[in-house]
Amino acid sequence: MSQQFRQNNLDFGEGRGLKLTTIVGFLFLYIPILILMLYSFNASRVASHWGGWSIKWYIEMFQDRNLWAAVTNTLIIGILNTVVSIILGTLAALGLHRFNYRFHQSLLLILNMPIIVPDIILGVSLLMFFVLLNLSLGIVSITIAHITFSISFVTLIVLSKLAQFNKTLEDAAKDLGANNWQVFWKITFPNILPGITAGGLLAFTMSIDDFIVTYFTSGVGSTTLSVYIYSMVKRGITPEINAISTLLVAITIALIFGISHIQRKPQD
Amino acid sequence: MKAFSEKMTLIWPPFFWLLVLFILPILLILIISFSISQNHGGYELGFTLEHYAHFFDALYFKIFLRSIGYAISTTVLTLLIAFPMAYYISFRESHVKYKLMLLVLIPFWTNFLIRTFSWVNILGYKGLINNVLMYVGIIDSPLILLHTSLSVNIGLVYSELPYMILPILASIDRLDKSLLEASTDLGANKWQTFKNITFPLSFPGVITGIIFVFIPTLGQFVVPDILGGKNSYMIGNVITNQFLVTRNWPFGSAISISIMVLVLILMIYYLRNYGDRGQIKDFI
Numbered sequence: 235m236s237q238q239f240r241q242n243n244l245d246f247g248e249g250r251g252l253k254l255t256t257i258v259g260f261l262f263l264y265i266p267i268l269i270l271m272l273y274s275f276n277a278s279r280v281a282s283h284w285g286g287w288s289i290k291w292y293i294e295m296f297q298d299r300n301l302w303a304a305v306t307n308t309l310i311i312g313i314l315n316t317v318v319s320i321i322l323g324t325l326a327a328l329g330l331h332r333f334n335y336r337f338h339q340s341l342l343l344i345l346n347m348p349i350i351v352p353d354i355i356l357g358v359s360l361l362m363f364f365v366l367l368n369l370s371l372g373i374v375s376i377t378i379a380h381i382t383f384s385i386s387f388v389t390l391i392v393l394s395k396l397a398q399f400n401k402t403l404e405d406a407a408k409d410l411g412a413n414n415w416q417v418f419w420k421i422t423f424p425n426i427l428p429g430i431t432a433g434g435l436l437a438f439t440m441s442i443d444d445f446i447v448t449y450f451t452s453g454v455g456s457t458t459l460s461v462y463i464y465s466m467v468k469r470g471i472t473p474e475i476n477a478i479s480t481l482l483v484a485i486t487i488a489l490i491f492g493i494s495h496i497q498r499k500p501q502d
Numbered sequence: 503m504k505a506f507s508e509k510m511t512l513i514w515p516p517f518f519w520l521l522v523l524f525i526l527p528i529l530l531i532l533i534i535s536f537s538i539s540q541n542h543g544g545y546e547l548g549f550t551l552e553h554y555a556h557f558f559d560a561l562y563f564k565i566f567l568r569s570i571g572y573a574i575s576t577t578v579l580t581l582l583i584a585f586p587m588a589y590y591i592s593f594r595e596s597h598v599k600y601k602l603m604l605l606v607l608i609p610f611w612t613n614f615l616i617r618t619f620s621w622v623n624i625l626g627y628k629g630l631i632n633n634v635l636m637y638v639g640i641i642d643s644p645l646i647l648l649h650t651s652l653s654v655n656i657g658l659v660y661s662e663l664p665y666m667i668l669p670i671l672a673s674i675d676r677l678d679k680s681l682l683e684a685s686t687d688l689g690a691n692k693w694q695t696f697k698n699i700t701f702p703l704s705f706p707g708v709i710t711g712i713i714f715v716f717i718p719t720l721g722q723f724v725v726p727d728i729l730g731g732k733n734s735y736m737i738g739n740v741i742t743n744q745f746l747v748t749r750n751w752p753f754g755s756a757i758s759i760s761i762m763v764l765v766l767i768l769m770i771y772y773l774r775n776y777g778d779r780g781q782i783k784d785f786i
């Protein structure tokens with residue numbers, strides 16, 4: 235009897251079909267990435283033929299000047315985007331957390347919209363806006379576009395950190411005579427710093443990964459890595475893309491472990 | 503008085519940015535969509551509905567319907583794969599669960615051009631599948647797999663799958679597991695427990711997943727561009743073409759606004775019914 239009771243309680247999520255679907259699902263997610271990594275070490279130019287192990291595509295990749303120019307642009311944009319969106323996103327989160335605004339719901343709607351609206355619409359509308367203002371398309375226009383979609387993500391992450399934060403700490407500091415500025419830097423800021431860091435990492439990753447918005451807001455000579463990869467895909471230069479992709483996947487994995495390390499919190 | 507100024511200082515810079523660089527540009531393409539086209543790009547202010555009428559022409563409307571079809575098939579397929587995966591993962595012991603969640607996150611954060619491109623190696627004329635099938639002797643000549651609607655469907659499901667797994671996983675995870683024990687104790691079988699407890703309580707996650715798969719798929723142009731052919735063009739390809747190649751900006755704007763209206767309807771419905779539960783946060 236007790237055997238049966240235990241079995242009933244522990245039996246959820248144990249079906250063979252569930253396990254099989256999960257395994258097939260993960261294979262589906264990973265096989266293309268693994269194949270791509272494997273081909274990046276293929277000496278042969280054509281994917282159909284295995285020409286032995288080689289790192290020549292990696293060497294070619296490191297010697298590609300245009301690629302490195304694109305990487306430099308990507309990093310500059312990524313860093314600028316991270317700094318500005320951290321500041322703006324944190325301000326919005328603090329405001330929305332502390333105060334009840336007259337148009338609070340509308341503010342939340344505006345904040346959520348850039349996350350949901352398809353990137354292509356964000357891209358074309360900013361393109362038209364920059365053309366109207368006669369702003370030349372380049373690093374500045376791409377950075378502005380990236381900040382526009384990054385703010386929302388930073389705000390939502392910092393807001394969720396603020397929700398976990400015990401507000402009485404701030405009140406206690408005020409009672410003990412700290413001014414608003416001191417309360418922020420000594421109490422609030424250290425407590426929400428993990429959220430700000432995670433938001434910043436997310437903003438940085440999204441910026442270096444973005445293709446669609448960048449594609450519409452970049453001009454001649456302001457290529458980013460994604461746009462460069464796209465042009466290589468269109469020209470069919472496959473082995474070198476495999477090498478770049480493998481490197482990027484490795485960096486992504488490192489970043490994910492970084493984010494999850496920062497965000498990991500005790501099980502609740 | 504001081505509280506008032508702090509209240510406004512916090513909220514003004516970010517929302518001023520969003521008003522000027524997000525809301526205003528969308529209003530701009532709304533205006534452009536009613537304007538008169540000029541040759542070589544450009545537009546002249548005016549009021550015409552011809553671009554919207556043009557969009558509802560047989561040719562473009564067919565592409566629009568095809569995009570909706572792709573969006574629906576992608577949503578259904580990802581849901582069918584993602585729900586069992588999320589369900590299975592959420593019932594693992596916490597250290598296994600944590601590792602499996604990281605495994606879901608890696609493709610989620612991998613550049614989607616790369617994820618799309620990786621299928622070229624597999625589905626290509628000289629790709630993996632054709633090589634294996636010919637080696638085994640099942641086929642004599644390579645199958646045409648790439649640049650078909652099959653390859654577009656695979657690419658779309660592949661790029662959207664993590665977006666469906668994550669919110670469902672989060673909502674099953676949040677569910678109070680003692681409810682399942684209670685249901686079992688009261689004599690319900692597994693199917694009854696699933697139908698009456700697990701599924702209804704994970705429904706907000708399912709809806710979030712549907713929104714986050716359906717809407718981006720509707721605006722896709724990279725997957726059909728890399729993996730598709732002329733017969734699998736989506737509305738995103740038409741928009742890209744109108745803005746960057748044909749340079750008929752008012753027409754491109756009219757299509758964008760039409761999609762935007764559809765997205766807004768879905769989004770307002772979603773936020774009304776599920777927004778307060780903060781499901782969007784499940785992604786970050």
